[in-house]
Amino acid sequence: MRNDAGGAPPRLELRGITKRFPGVVANDAVGFSVGPGEIHALLGENGAGKSTLVKIIYGVLHADEGEVLWNGQAVSLANPHEARRLGIGMVFQHFSLFDGMTVLENIALGLEGKPDMRSLSGRIVEVSKAYGLPLDPRREIHTLSVGERQRVEIVRCLLQDPKLLIMDEPTSVLTPQEVERLFGTLRMLSAEGCSILYISHKLQEIKDLCDHATILRGGKVVGECDPKVESTRGMAQLMIGAELKTLSRRGARPKAATRFSVEALDLASDEPFGTSLKRVGFEVGAGEIFGIAGVAGNGQNELMRALSGELTVATASSIRLDGKPVGNLGVEPRRALGLCCVPEERNGHAAVPDMSLASNALISARNRMKLAAKGWISRDATRAFAERIIQEFGVKARGPESAARSLSGGNLQKYIVGREILQTPEVLVIAQPTWGVDAGAAAAIHQALFNLAQNGAAIVVVSQDLDELLTLCDRLAVLNVGTLSKAIATADASLEEIGLLMGGLHGMTPEVPAVHGELGQGSGQHVA
Amino acid sequence: MSLKFEPRREIPAWLVYGTPLLAVALTILSGYFLFMILGLNPGATLYIFLVSPLETQFGLAELAVKAGPLILIATGLAIGFRANVWNIGAEGQLTMGAIFGAGIALAFWGEEGFWILPLMFVAGALGGMMWAAIPAFLKTRFEVSEILTSLMLTYVATLVLSILVHGPWRDPEGFNFPQSRLFTEAAILPVILEGTRLHAGAFVSLFAAVAAWVLLTHTVTGFQVKVVGQAPMAARFAGFSQKGTVWFSLLLAGALAGLAGMIEVAGPIGQLTPQLTPGYGFTAIIVAFLGRLNPLGIILAGLVMAISYIGGENAQVYAQLPQAATGVFQGMLLFYLLASDFLVRYRVRFQSTKARDAKPRPEVAAA
Numbered sequence: 067m068r069n070d071a072g073g074a075p076p077r078l079e080l081r082g083i084t085k086r087f088p089g090v091v092a093n094d095a096v097g098f099s100v101g102p103g104e105i106h107a108l109l110g111e112n113g114a115g116k117s118t119l120v121k122i123i124y125g126v127l128h129a130d131e132g133e134v135l136w137n138g139q140a141v142s143l144a145n146p147h148e149a150r151r152l153g154i155g156m157v158f159q160h161f162s163l164f165d166g167m168t169v170l171e172n173i174a175l176g177l178e179g180k181p182d183m184r185s186l187s188g189r190i191v192e193v194s195k196a197y198g199l200p201l202d203p204r205r206e207i208h209t210l211s212v213g214e215r216q217r218v219e220i221v222r223c224l225l226q227d228p229k230l231l232i233m234d235e236p237t238s239v240l241t242p243q244e245v246e247r248l249f250g251t252l253r254m255l256s257a258e259g260c261s262i263l264y265i266s267h268k269l270q271e272i273k274d275l276c277d278h279a280t281i282l283r284g285g286k287v288v289g290e291c292d293p294k295v296e297s298t299r300g301m302a303q304l305m306i307g308a309e310l311k312t313l314s315r316r317g318a319r320p321k322a323a324t325r326f327s328v329e330a331l332d333l334a335s336d337e338p339f340g341t342s343l344k345r346v347g348f349e350v351g352a353g354e355i356f357g358i359a360g361v362a363g364n365g366q367n368e369l370m371r372a373l374s375g376e377l378t379v380a381t382a383s384s385i386r387l388d389g390k391p392v393g394n395l396g397v398e399p400r401r402a403l404g405l406c407c408v409p410e411e412r413n414g415h416a417a418v419p420d421m422s423l424a425s426n427a428l429i430s431a432r433n434r435m436k437l438a439a440k441g442w443i444s445r446d447a448t449r450a451f452a453e454r455i456i457q458e459f460g461v462k463a464r465g466p467e468s469a470a471r472s473l474s475g476g477n478l479q480k481y482i483v484g485r486e487i488l489q490t491p492e493v494l495v496i497a498q499p500t501w502g503v504d505a506g507a508a509a510a511i512h513q514a515l516f517n518l519a520q521n522g523a524a525i526v527v528v529s530q531d532l533d534e535l536l537t538l539c540d541r542l543a544v545l546n547v548g549t550l551s552k553a554i555a556t557a558d559a560s561l562e563e564i565g566l567l568m569g570g571l572h573g574m575t576p577e578v579p580a581v582h583g584e585l586g587q588g589s590g591q592h593v594a
Numbered sequence: 595m596s597l598k599f600e601p602r603r604e605i606p607a608w609l610v611y612g613t614p615l616l617a618v619a620l621t622i623l624s625g626y627f628l629f630m631i632l633g634l635n636p637g638a639t640l641y642i643f644l645v646s647p648l649e650t651q652f653g654l655a656e657l658a659v660k661a662g663p664l665i666l667i668a669t670g671l672a673i674g675f676r677a678n679v680w681n682i683g684a685e686g687q688l689t690m691g692a693i694f695g696a697g698i699a700l701a702f703w704g705e706e707g708f709w710i711l712p713l714m715f716v717a718g719a720l721g722g723m724m725w726a727a728i729p730a731f732l733k734t735r736f737e738v739s740e741i742l743t744s745l746m747l748t749y750v751a752t753l754v755l756s757i758l759v760h761g762p763w764r765d766p767e768g769f770n771f772p773q774s775r776l777f778t779e780a781a782i783l784p785v786i787l788e789g790t791r792l793h794a795g796a797f798v799s800l801f802a803a804v805a806a807w808v809l810l811t812h813t814v815t816g817f818q819v820k821v822v823g824q825a826p827m828a829a830r831f832a833g834f835s836q837k838g839t840v841w842f843s844l845l846l847a848g849a850l851a852g853l854a855g856m857i858e859v860a861g862p863i864g865q866l867t868p869q870l871t872p873g874y875g876f877t878a879i880i881v882a883f884l885g886r887l888n889p890l891g892i893i894l895a896g897l898v899m900a901i902s903y904i905g906g907e908n909a910q911v912y913a914q915l916p917q918a919a920t921g922v923f924q925g926m927l928l929f930y931l932l933a934s935d936f937l938v939r940y941r942v943r944f945q946s947t948k949a950r951d952a953k954p955r956p957e958v959a960a961a
Contacts, residue, residue, distance in 0.1 A: 428814075438817075443812055
């Protein structure tokens, strides 16, 4: 569907776009063009500058240098309103929907002017039918699954009859089946002449969907290719800029003793729109890596808090560590027994952004690593431990006194994972180990987890990233609406099977709330 | 052109410690113009206000007498503020401490005994803690804002004091004046420097501030306070109790404010009166922030604020300045401090009005 032969000007062309932020050049003389009806991939690691670039195209940010051409005409995109007027639509990675309002109300809020609700409702049904995106305008957002919420965002864009649709990491929260369905819609749009700028770091998807790919690294365009022809490995190397390191996987292991077990764990969520856990149970043996898959908002947060001890459960025996009931113990007593955790959110949960790396070592390691005997902090021991994490995990930081906030996401994650692993835990529970982390850091973290398991620890990985779970885990189970499926060995598991367990059947999981669905357009922080 | 504020990525240390100095300088400058408008000789008035308190031994001793309670209270408050516990009611805790201390002094009126003063110290601290425990309980049990409860309890404490000095504790030989008997010698803090009012309280304050500094920088408890204040989720992850921290910081602040109140009645005042302080409990909030919530900084800030009290009194006497001038001076100081604080955290950028409608989101810089 690429349409560059006709001599018509490209729908969108960027020339020499440069955007600087204090301390970093996010985009450095970026240029490429998207033809009418073309599905164009913008490929790059986290931090490569993709999100900044599309925010410039959508008028949210302003380029310091360079120009944007729309159908051959130079345009100035002062704000998203003007971008929409030109026919540019964008579906953000994080949705901007109000949980307590209906689909219709949410869409009406996003449109210019004051639409007539009755005819709008009709148009929503019409558009959603035409593009295979079934939606009931009267449903309230909090009753929708993440995939359905994304449909709301897409329909909102489609109602404005876009000529260019920007999709920012649209599949990161979707099940495989939902992804297929989305691709169908996008292909249909493309056939009608709507250009699509598709942002992702998932290579297989880009091969399946896109006509052309522009690869960004460190804010610069480092290559263009036809993803249908180029190998995934080739694209990955362009994206990462180095030879891919192959993980040294472990060999087959004999069946080992159970180190960590959860049995009939019930937990009522204490948050509005939270998900309560219902009779969750699993066992992890020594040296085993156990995965918990599932779309966000299916009880992952609650499970993490229950496992870490941030929430205690009344029945002590529902969580056992080496046979010892620990369900009623708090965070520190569990840590003393050898249960360490890495929460999903780095900033403000696993680490205090404004504190130094050394101080952040005290957060979880003060007792196990004897950094503070009898309540007195040993500065030397703390610094030395922070230094050791920095060294052994290759954290790029000026030193133990650097503030945690001054590190990039990947480096901070390495530091946090290193902090827990160097405590030689008996059991490690880790959520989204490589979320928003560059490929180099991700590989290092995966290797560290393998090594920890090799030494006999039991590891629980809670992740939305199926590829990651399939790489890491010996067995996995799926968390869906607070219930955990039976465990399956990853060697036997197929993507389809897991996808179905994740509730990929449309409309099957009406109660799934999105934890990540933040309000406010283009909600910051997470950079694709 | 329009103004735009961008958060700074890294805040240079000189800026953090330089802003209080800037605030003081701007306050003096504004004072200069204020006095000029009032038709006074601005230079001479500023001299009376700021320098005259430092010229005599008596003045310096007075400085310590005034700075003592401010430093003591501000130290306790700063630890709470670090933990995001906004105790605004130090004045009430001070009053309760004074009442409890005075209770001991009056109960053993006329008696000898080295143990009376230490007992008053304990009672004063307990009184302040008891008063601070009420907001702590309401906050941890019902999530009631401690800002409101602690502030409102200040007025309750003042009324309790009023009842006592008008009623049961009124001096029987006091010609019906609403005040207690003068404490006897065993219940009075000894004067350290002959010819001045300097008493042991100043050293209590100094010791408390240094101890608080050690607590904040060298102990897990201090670390806990900071983590709870900066990142509540991380505090949970660290295994620090949020409620425990609320209790700790309120009780500590209450104890120190209570001590300050007890020291006031056992020191310079020597009896219980309806007007115990010139608002030390509130001024201490300014002192805590002027000192950057750092106990060592608070020592300096307390001295600066004490100068403004004494200078204000001198200015009333020698330059016929109204008493309100002291309040204006202190108010300006807090105003400039908060304003320059904002500039520490944000940098000012000018940008063309064309891009005005866009949402500036500098924090989404590619990390």
